[in-house]
Amino acid sequence: MKVSIIGSGYVGSVSAACFAELGHEVICIDIDEEKVKQINAGIAPIWEEGLDELLGKYSQKTLIATSDYDYAVENSDASFICVGTPSGEDGSIDLSIVKAASASLGKAIAKKDHYHVVVVKSTVVPETTEKVVLPIVEEYSGKKAGKDFGVVMNPEFLREGKAVYDFMHPDKVVVGAIDERSSFVVSELYRKLECEITHTNPRTAEMIKYVNNSFLATKISFANEVGNICKQLGIDTYEVMDAVGTDFRIERQFLNCGAGFGGSCFPKDVKALIGKANQIGYAPELLQSVVDVNNRQPLKMIELLQEKIGELKNKRITVLGLAFKNDTDDIRESRSIPVIDKLLELGADVAAYDPMAEEGMKKIFHDVAYCKSSVEALQEADGCLIMTEWNEFRNLDQEFAAMANRVVIDGRKLINPEKLSTEIDYEGICW
CATH class of the missing domain: 3.40.50.720 (NAD(P)-binding Rossmann-like Domain)
Structure with a gap:
């Protein structure tokens, strides 16, 4: 299949290279001309294990980069939005780049005669795909979602440093689509991977991503809370967690205590889920304590x-x-x-x-x-x-x-x- 990827950061560049490895034709879209030149030269714009090798293997063959939305959309079946969603001071995510990408996609889709699928891979809070991305694409394309173009939420579950491996060996692929046709198109992109696909709606797919990361963050803060108690009592918390982790309902991973968690996902995603909960009138005290423990720990x-x-x-x-x-x-x-x-x-x-x-x-x-x-x-x-x-x-x-x-x-x-x-x-x- 033919795919276009908007954004050449951590998620976008890895997705582009891995889709090429799966046999698809890929066009990267980026407004940064330097990144376009890098990718076309087979050089990864970020450091990620195995990424340089894949880009070197497929660049200028089945993977190219451009800043031209019209060309990319016309020559692809689906476009993945893989742009950043930075956090605001209150923890809410900034959707300005997602909105801009959606508008650009809409303008390009307006010039296209065939059905096109818009796929959100950026991490966004529940309802964003349906209430933000979809109406923007409709507005700028003059076309109807579900009839003239499809909309899908397809979250990523990639570990930094191991993202290429995780993409090629996933434990889950989630496809949250507004209709069966767009669900089929995105599912086909992953057909060569040995992984069952979870089919759902966009807002559920968005929630799966946030719950996944928030639960892992909760395990870490829980382990740190227990570790702080164990230290005061002269107990080896690692010995405790080794035993607790043998319970198949709990498992040992993410129970190592220490200085806390960081990165581009866990802190941002927990805060964003808290922000969304507050927005709908619910105070998520457990999630807030996860953040508080993590802030104190270092x-x-x-x-x-x-x-x-x-x-x-x-x-x-x-x-x-x-x-x-x-x-x-x-x-x-x-x-x-x-x-x-x-x-x-x-x-x-x-x-x-x-x-x-x-x-x-x-x-x-x-x-x-x-x-x-x-x-x-x-x-x-x-x-x-x-x-x-x-x-x-x-x-x-x-x-x-x-x-x-x-x-x-x-x-x-x-x-x-x-x-x-x-x-x-x-x-x-x-x-």
Whole structure:
């Protein structure tokens, strides 16, 4: 089939490359001419494992990029909206880019004689596809949804760093369509994947996405709440969760306690669901507590550090890990951000290292010494905070010898002090 993808960010570029891998012809649409040039040169506009290889394999063959909506829509059967939906201060999502993409699609569909399917893959709150996207496309196309064009909500469930793998090996594909014809078109795109398709309506598909991420975020905050209690009682919370996780109704994943969750999805999606609930007159107290626990959790790292070394003013504090998780350069909602912010507020001299995320964090914090290795960051440090679960941090040992005061606060349970040849004053955030 022929597909056009609007937006070449994390979701759009991965979807485009993977649809090409599934044998479809793909046209990427982006208003950023530099991204268009990159994709046409076979270069990924973002870092994602396996993405460069796929783009290099299909670029200028079955995958091209353009800024021309008319050309892309005329030469495709379905168009996927994969643009960003950033959060406002109140947690609600900003639909301005979705609206603009919908209007552009409508104008292009107006010039087309054949049935076309509009697919929303951007994460949007329930009712958005039917009450925002659909009427905008109708207005600008002059055509009728369900008759002249189809509308589908097809949420993504991709982990950053593993998005290509997740797209090609999904545990679920959700197709929320307004009619059978558009449902069939989108379902056919995934036919080669070994995964049962969930057929539903658009608002249910939208809700599935939010509930999926909100539940995983809830498990993490629950684990952190329990971890905080266990630490006060001298109980190994990981031993507790290992046993609890054997229950098939619960499962072990997402029960690791630590410094909290970040990224482009969990924080934004929980807040958006809270905002939608408030909008319809319901106060979601459990979801609000998930956010509150997550906001408090990373600051416990600083509390533990202060208990060890006292006042932090003019102390050199090393922060290891800037990305919100390992295997990505994404710093969005990284738990390192509130930690570094608080350290600077307290007058500490912050030295930081991350294998991939330095450039992104430089745009937020200028008064930080960014280092090229853990060894450099730990040099003469008075304390160290481990914030991201990078594998290279698991192997740290003699590097700690470079510290002036070997105090290590671990936010991800990466260090086992008993196995180190270098003696350190170690403390885990919840253990």
